[in-house]
Amino acid sequence: MKPEFLLAPEIAYLNHGSFGACPRTVFEAYQDYQRELELEPVNFLQRHFPEKMQLARVKLADFLHCHADQVTFVRNATYGMNLVARSLPIGNGDTILTTDHEYGAVDRMWEALCSETGAKLKRVQIPLPVECSQDLIDAIVEQIDSSVRVLTFSHITSASSLRFPVEELVNVAAKAGIISVIDGAHAPGQVPLNLDRLNADFYVGNCHKWLLSPKGAAFVHTAARWTDQIRPPIVSWGNISKGTSSLLLENEWQGTADISATIAVADAIAFLESHHWFDKVIPDCSRLLQKATKDLLEITAQHEIYGSEELRAPQMASLMLPQGDFANLHAQLFEEYQVEIPVFATSYGNLFRVSLQAYNTEDDVLRLCSALKDLL
Ligand SMILES: Cc1ncc(COP(=O)(O)O)c(C=O)c1O
Known part of the structure; x- marks a missing residue:
């Protein structure tokens, strides 16, 4: 190909x-959207913004097997993880449990959040080689104590390309009353996802990696219980999109931006399906x-x-x-x-x-x- x-x-x-x-055809669709935007910016970014975003969001939600009002577009996974982290109810005395295989920027973000909130960042060591998924689960479970408020890990890790047992770990977290935050930067388009069934508190994914969209497209999915608890790092007009929760109302309009990559996510998914x-x-x-x-x-x-x-x-x-x-x-x-x-x-x-x-x-x-x- x-x-x-x-x-x-x-x-x-x-x-x-x-x-x-x-892919070439997806990129051409993306460039067509950019031209359409320049032809009549108000038409594109004001009159037709909600319906264009809605169309792409519904297509993405179908692909991820989730409700379209529980997913919102963001520019990349780094931003998405920041959006989630800033919305978490954590403070002094809480522990954020993660692993030592996380993406550098995301690890740095957790560290910054901890220094601001007084929470503690604990990295579970996962030495290589890894024998089986159960060893990953055991290593994490061993580190859970009553201070752990958040469990966060990559679905597929960046440097080591390890596929984590995401369903089992989300269940471990849920049973212990711990908030699960999954960094799925490498998963959408590489492994099948059913986010409704997974029912993680938060799942962040990229569209511009394995889903083949143009660069600048990613998403945040939240469990229904969180859709009204979202506080994006950028506060803008809000209230511009379709939807009723803070996940959509506060996040989709982030000030003037080229949303062509986001809209082209629907074309990227159509490309995957047709092949x-x-x-x-x-x-x-x-x-x-x-x-x-x-x-x-x-x-x-x-x-x-x-x-x-x-x-x-x-x-x-x-x-x-x-x-x-x-x-x-x-x-x-x-x-x-x-x-x-x-x-x-x-x-x-x-x-x-x-x-x-x-x-x-x-x-x-x-x-x-x-x-x-x-x-x-
Ligand atoms: C596990 C993981 N998380 C987050 C990211 C960040 O993705 P982005 O640069 O699209 O924000 C990457 C990038 O490779 C990654 O591997």
Whole structure:
């Protein structure tokens, strides 16, 4: 499917995870919306704003299997996590329980919130490799005490690409009366979601990663009990959209902005549907990823970090690098081999991450393998 995307053909682009990539037809729809906006800004941003947002929101809600009035668009997952955190009733003496695999910006946000509110941030250590999901659950449950008010973790982690047992952990939280906040930046479009059934207190997801929308589109979903407790970091006019809860009334109009990426989320979902994404494309990517992982483990001579299948994300895997200094690996791979992958220094060692999307071929993986053979 490479010609369906706008990516530079000479690059072995194995880093969909960082910023996604938008199909040509979805990008064209997005540009059409931008032109329509410039043609008559008042028509677009005032007269027709509520119905345009509503259409995109309903399409997203269908895709996520949730009620359209429990989900709102935001510009990215970072903003969404901030929006949720600022709405939480936490204070001195409360603990926010998280893991040491969280995305850096989000971890930093929790730290800032704790220093403002007097709450404590506790990071559960999850050493690599991980044997099975139950080990993740046990590690978290062990750290729960009566001060824990919030449990927050990534559905699929950023550097380690670990798929967390989200249903089980939401249930653990619910039973203990703890608020669950899921950072699903990498999940929508990669794993099937049913947010109604999951019933987490808050679920934040990106559309511009695996859902293939243009950049600047993400969402916050809240359980029904929270829709009126939302306090966005940006206070604007409010009361401009359809809906009755603070989730929609306070959040959808955030001042003048280009909402074209948000509206194009409906086109991105239509693209996934028309290409049978979950039945065909993702299983193909998973098969290629499995083979790539096997070949890469031979080259790195390292153990896999996933002890069981349930920990794997369908299109993204991270691998350990041997001992050594890999500060230049990311740049070398790009400059000398035109291979795009991220390299992460973590407390559990250096990792690199391979993302596979519809536009990748075996040749991309072969190029990475031969580059790593040279460089390691
Ligand atoms: C787990 C996780 N959370 C949040 C984010 C932030 O996403 P964004 O840059 O779209 O805000 C990322 C980005 O890669 C991520 O991996």
